[in-house]
């Protein structure tokens with residue numbers, strides 16, 4: 001069963017995480033790391049081809065913190081139901097997280113929609129990782145920030161849910177399909193209709209979706225007597241004030257490779273890990289170009 005395979009991967013390996021971590025060769029290029037009061041990451045989508053596991057494992061190895069928040073969609077359980085893709089680099093991400101939990105970092109996992117199979121375990125602790133639905137993070141300067149994945153606002157937005165499944169690969173595929181469709185429609189005597197133009201319009205809607213999502217999240221946080229809200233879900237890192245609420249989104253590790261970090265004084269910042277590595281550095285891949293597809297909610 002898929003879940004048992006996953007739990008063995010996640011938790012039964014916990015004992016060997018340290019050996020595994022030591023066995024893994026260090027990255028060819030290691031940018032200088034930093035210590036943070038807190039690190040927030042989300043939308044890693046482990047188990048998918050799109051996950052930039054090598055960059056994330058390096059980021060985790062290079063950056064230490066007192067508290068690590070895993071703000072949902074860390075493991076892609078939807079993909080697990082279709083075709084499970086796992087790599088050594090993805091194992092290294094798990095090993096780095098477990099290493100942090102083993103060496104004094106508080107690790108808090110807030111499940112998202114892709115890892116909703118963990119939601120029944122909210123309130124429990126596995127391998128030193130606390131699983132919670134949502135929580136409040138208090139910054140060094142006393143700001144109270146609500147932390148949650150953010151998918152619960154999808155319903156409020158009423159956005160076409162199929163967009164969530166449309167990656168850039170699917171988009172390229174539809175461009176090719178467009179020609180075939182056009183030929184078929186012509187043979188049937190139907191007027192030209194562009195599937196790709198239709199999808200582009202939908203992607204434009206996704207851009208609007210981002211700003212609407214941010215406003216809805218901020219509005220929902222306002223009556224909760226918090227100073228701000230930290231979430232993920234839409235793969236779009238951001239720090240901005242929306243009315244009385246500070247809206248923070250930690251981005252993703254599929255396209256932009258971003259993390260939200262807090263320093264010792266409570267200052268919050270978005271780190272772009274991929275762009276901190278010089279182009280000459282020998283990495284096996286580069287992060288996906290930031291484009292329209294990066295804005296598609298997931």
Ligand SMILES: [Mn+2]
Nearest residue numbers: 073112233298
């Ligand atoms: Mn999500």
